[in-house]
Amino acid sequence: MSQAQLSDGNLWLHFTRTSDFVTEHPTVPVLVGGEGVYVEDATGKRYLDGLSALFCAQLGYGRQELIDAATEQLARLPFATNWAWAHQPAIDLAHALAERFPGDIDHFFFVNSGSEAVESAMKLAMQYHQLRGEHRFKFISRNYAYHGTTFGALGMTGLAGLRQMFEPLRPGHFHVPNTNEYRCSASRACPPCDLACARSIEQVVMAEGPETIAAVFVEPVQNAGGCFTPPEGYLDEVRRICDEHGILMVSDEVICAFGRLGTWTGAERYGYLPDIITFAKGVTAAYQPLGGLGFRSHIAELLGQDRTSMYLHGSTWGGHPVAAAVALANIEVFEKDGVLDNVNANGPWFGEQLWGLHAKHDIVGDVRGTGYFWALELVKDRDNKVGFDDDETERLLRGFLSTRLLELGLICRADDRDEPVIQLSPPLVATREELGQIVTILDQVLGEATVEMQR
Numbered sequence: 001m002s003q004a005q006l007s008d009g010n011l012w013l014h015f016t017r018t019s020d021f022v023t024e025h026p027t028v029p030v031l032v033g034g035e036g037v038y039v040e041d042a043t044g045k046r047y048l049d050g051l052s053a054l055f056c057a058q059l060g061y062g063r064q065e066l067i068d069a070a071t072e073q074l075a076r077l078p079f080a081t082n083w084a085w086a087h088q089p090a091i092d093l094a095h096a097l098a099e100r101f102p103g104d105i106d107h108f109f110f111v112n113s114g115s116e117a118v119e120s121a122m123k124l125a126m127q128y129h130q131l132r133g134e135h136r137f138k139f140i141s142r143n144y145a146y147h148g149t150t151f152g153a154l155g156m157t158g159l160a161g162l163r164q165m166f167e168p169l170r171p172g173h174f175h176v177p178n179t180n181e182y183r184c185s186a187s188r189a190c191p192p193c194d195l196a197c198a199r200s201i202e203q204v205v206m207a208e209g210p211e212t213i214a215a216v217f218v219e220p221v222q223n224a225g226g227c228f229t230p231p232e233g234y235l236d237e238v239r240r241i242c243d244e245h246g247i248l249m250v251s252d253e254v255i256c257a258f259g260r261l262g263t264w265t266g267a268e269r270y271g272y273l274p275d276i277i278t279f280a281k282g283v284t285a286a287y288q289p290l291g292g293l294g295f296r297s298h299i300a301e302l303l304g305q306d307r308t309s310m311y312l313h314g315s316t317w318g319g320h321p322v323a324a325a326v327a328l329a330n331i332e333v334f335e336k337d338g339v340l341d342n343v344n345a346n347g348p349w350f351g352e353q354l355w356g357l358h359a360k361h362d363i364v365g366d367v368r369g370t371g372y373f374w375a376l377e378l379v380k381d382r383d384n385k386v387g388f389d390d391d392e393t394e395r396l397l398r399g400f401l402s403t404r405l406l407e408l409g410l411i412c413r414a415d416d417r418d419e420p421v422i423q424l425s426p427p428l429v430a431t432r433e434e435l436g437q438i439v440t441i442l443d444q445v446l447g448e449a450t451v452e453m454q455r
């Protein structure tokens, strides 16, 4: 499809302003190819993919091992379900994940996307409690967290702007402060963090009645709002609250698992053991759609307690053999090429370079993140932490940054779901030199943005 064909409106894009593509001159690039960390559009322009497409292209583009795995599986058995049947790629993948996920998260159920993984975790949590004789149907997640778009996952999503159009949603969703230490909404004492953000979870639990709460969902590092890392002790405190009140802890790792933070899972990175981990995106390095959840033995035991019990959930494509074969090849490449080592060797250096941009440009209020997952929060007045108003944000993000970054050949995300942030999530195979190219472009753009916003 060319730019001209895009403008006819046959293809409708996700979360994209219609005026950006159904118009005589669409601003949305049409991608035609990719190699390494670069992609190319229909006009021949090359971009460094500093976002791994959408936090998912862990190995970049053109990896022959994954292409071969898909091709071989298509020839051998192009399709089989996990619905009363099994196939070898899904069995092998579940086994490989059990070896790499923490503790007794040894049981895996595959779906097709992150939203479906979240839906599946919600249903698993509700069924688990039912089997224990409790009707728990309420869920707690955090403000601004993005957990997906289907109706259950949307309720979990803490972005009012995405939910309101579709309300009322299923009842029983509660949103609590996230771990934004730069602009803490939970405690006047922060910093240093006094874990008021974690205590707010317990307050909701007590107000609603612990016997009604099925699960608490957290991302190890929260994406929406800009890479909020957990304060020291936060995740342990969430674990304690869940344990004390019989609540399941779900680690939504649709972004954080598969190396984004330098480990197989975010739970491993921060040393906690949730009851369920949801994943998608990086599991196949985005070469095939696949999502899923891993869960602990106490849940598995309950679901298998008698001859007739089962997890009441399923989908036709879940655990598609081609996707599962690609995921296995992805894991092999991770190990053969030392992908986690690459993230751990270069991630801290990347963070230092971004802090260097903070030192140089007053428009950068905060730098947050870890591994290959970072955000810069942009502010109007750094000394007083004053952000841009709505009109200024529109001018900064849509009027300037989004276009200018693409002109200079860098794909990253300029977003304002909370305060305006630039988000970076490069392929995990990016070298120091390629990360340096990202920093050089950002340096130029931040200088220009400062001038632009002073007009």
Ligand SMILES: Cc1ncc(COP(=O)(O)O)c(C=O)c1O
Binding pocket: 113, 114, 115, 116, 118, 146, 147, 148, 149, 219, 223, 252, 253, 254, 255, 280, 281
């Ligand atoms: C933490 C988290 N959960 C769930 C989702 C939804 O995933 P999908 O877009 O594959 O439905 C996302 C998507 O970005 C996510 O970041």
